Amino acid sequence: MSTSKPIGEVDLHSLVDGEIATDERAELHAALRDDEALSARVCELARYKDLVQLAYADVNPPQASRATGGRIWAVAASMIIAALLAVSGIQFLFQEPLPSRIVLLDPDGSGQQLADPTRDETRIVMHLKAREMARTGEVLDELEAVLEAFRQEGRPIRIELVAQGEGLELVREGFSQYAERIQDLAGRYDNLTFVACQNSIERISREQGVEVHLLPQVVITSSGVSHIAQRQAQGWAYILI
C-alpha cells in the first residue's frame, strides 16, 4: 500500500484482523492518528469482531456425521450474529457520540508522534492509580517540568500518563480539578498522551451506576495494566506516581 492510495474498508478489516504487513500497519496507524472518523470506524469494526467472537463462543463445531444438523446450527448461529449485529448497529446509531476522542494507541510504542529511531529518545510510561495524587495535581507540575526541560535542551522525550483505578479521577469530566491545565498541557506538548483504562471506566459505571465521561484530550486503552506491561517490554521506563 502506498501513501497516495486511499485507505479502503478492506485495509481497515485487515488491520482489525491482524492480517496485515508490518509496514502497512505502521502507515495505517499514522493515518488513524490524524483522522478521528477513520479511527472511530476501526473501533467500531473491532467491536463487531468481538461481538462475533462472543456469539461463536458457545457454538459447538458441527459433527461430520450430522451434516444436516450442523447446517441448521450454522444457519442458527449466523442468524444470531446477524441479529446481534443489527441490534448493536442500531444502538450505535442512537448512542450519544462517545464522550472522548478514541485513538488507537499504536502497538509499536511511538505515541502520537512517529518515533524516530535515529535519535536517542527518552520514553516514560507513568502510572497514576492513587486518588490522592489525582487530587493534588502535583504530577502535572512534574510532567511539565520534565517536558519543558527536554524541549529547551532539544532532547526527544515521550510520556504517557496512564490513569487507572482511583487515579482515573484526574481525567474525568466533572471530577478533575485540572481540566484546563490538562487541555493546556496536551495542546502544548504533542509528545504527551493522557491514557485512561477502559476496565476502570467500566467498573465505575457498573458499581456506581453512572456514565463516565472523560476529558476530551484523553485516549482509552482496554487495560491500563497490560498497556503498561507492553510499554515496559518495549523499553519504556516505568514510574509509579
Place this chain on the structure above:
Amino acid sequence: MKKIVALISSVVFFLGFAAVAVAESGYGKQKVVYHINYDDPKQQAGAMRNIQNHINAVGADNLDLKVVLHGKGLSLLLTPDTASKTKLKLGNASDEMQAKISGLKDQGVDFQVCANTLKGKKISYEDDLYDVDKADIVPSGVAELARLQAKGYTYIKP
C-alpha cells in the same frame, strides 16, 4: 610443563573461588533504583528497612543502589525544625532517621535529590536537608528515574 600445569590449576582454583564468592549470595550483581515521592514517615521508614534487607540479601559489594527523591519524598531528608520555612508539610529527618540514612550511605547507597523540587518547594539543600551535597542533586527526579532504567537499573517503589 609442570609450571604451566601448576599455573593453570591455580588460575582455575582462583576462578572457582571467585565464582563461589559471587554465588554465595545467590543473586550476583544488581543495579536498583528506589523511588520515593511520598511523605508518610512510616512508609519512608519501611522503605529504609526494605533497602537494608535488600543489602543484607545481596551483599553491599554486589549492589549498586540509588534512591531517587522528588516531590514530597524530599521530606525524608528535611530536618524537622526547618520544614516550616519550606513549602513541604513534613520534615522527617529526625535523629533516628538520620542515623538510618547515614548507615545506608556507609554501605554505598546514593540518595539523589530532584532540583525541580528544591526550587518549587523553596528548599535549600545546604541549610534544610540532612547531608546532601551538590553531587547528590539531579536536574529532574522523573528524568533520572527514566535514565537509570535505560541504563539497566531495576525500578522499585516501596
